[in-house]
Amino acid sequence: MNFEHSDKVRGLIACLEAFMDEHIYPNEQDYYGFVNDPAHLWQEWPKMEALKAEARAQGLWNLFLPCEYGRFSPGLHNLEYAPLAEIMGRVPFASQVFNCSAPDTGNMEVLAKFGSPEQQERWLEPLLNGEIRSAFVMTEPQVASSDATNLQMTILPDGDDYVINGRKWWITGARHPQCQIFLVMGKTLLNNPVHQQHSTILVPRNTPGVSIVRDTTVFGSLHSPFGECELKFDNVRVPRENLILGEGRGFEIAQGRLGPGRIHHCMRSIGQAQRALEIMARRAQNRVAFGKKLSEQGSIRQDIARSYCEIEQARLLTLKAADHMDRYGNKVAKDLIAAIKIVAPQMAQTVVDRAIQIHGGMGVSDDTPLAYFFTTNRYLRIADGPDEVHIAQLGKLKIGEYCANAH
Structure with a gap:
């Protein structure tokens, strides 16, 4: 590379x-x-x-x-x-x-x-053109949606339309004033194998039968103007031409979407960790406690050094994953995408936590971006699949790979 x-x-x-x-x-x-x-x-x-x-x-x-x-x-x-x-x-x-x-x-x-x-x-x-915004509508409140085969919303054909029924939650962006279109995932082919049951369909935001049940807070914030909310679809009717790709192709679409999305989150997390490190270093250099600068304290220097090493490691893994996506495609690069999704948000959370600690009370306020960085990266360890799912899938993949290539 x-x-x-x-x-x-x-x-x-x-x-x-x-x-x-x-x-x-x-x-x-x-x-x-x-x-x-x-x-x-x-x-x-x-x-x-x-x-x-x-x-x-x-x-x-x-x-x-x-x-x-x-x-x-x-x-x-x-x-x-x-x-x-x-x-x-x-x-x-x-x-x-x-x-x-x-x-x-x-x-x-x-x-x-x-x-x-x-x-x-x-x-x-x-x-x-940036004229409108959108939301991806997948996660459901009644089931563990980290296993997307659990999804229960139905998208069933009826004449020239599909009729949608069910509830979704943690739908980011649905509240934004410019959000005009939802990409909705639900079951269409109920008797198919589990990974061939779901479909993805386009639902305009103002379609009759779509309603907001409630807003869901993230660490006490409504996250305006994007917002996460719970939605209800009550006999929502959309034309057949709104179906994307075809019936039963929902998992294929979701996987095509989530790979790049996951690595983009990681790229941004590294930017936040890098900025936190820079803020931490300046704070250590400018703050005096017990007669000397924080930067002269051995534990502070260790925190800064460890943070630098961890950011560089995560950055290199991100670049390797991106390079493999370009060379071999997202499917072949799925192990590296999973690895960086495991590593980057946790790394950023750890680095930001050190920066918060060095800032004392100021670190948990909004006087710096650190508190927002911390909550964002804690949330990212759940978004687009929780750490445990990526770890389990990556472990399974590598066991099969290494066993197949045993010498």
């Missing part, structure tokens, strides 16, 4: 870092002050659209979409996107400015890869 960035990527890194310095870091407190104000619940930050327009004008737009998607893609490989996603991840809301934020990125990849020309025109084009 070549560790040197191409001229193209170096140029994008320089442009992106300059954009962050000019437009993102100076607005960080303003953004969180607005979205955390109860008076602005479920409202988008007023400066967002202007920043998106500026990012698009500078060519910093849809950078996540791999070159395999042809005319929809800016032409980057996963490996080339990694340092860019890391830079965006240093400020969690920044990815949206560049139209590179979840869950839209995964949904755009689904529509680019599996969508019909009509579906792409109706929904993909507005998503690529």
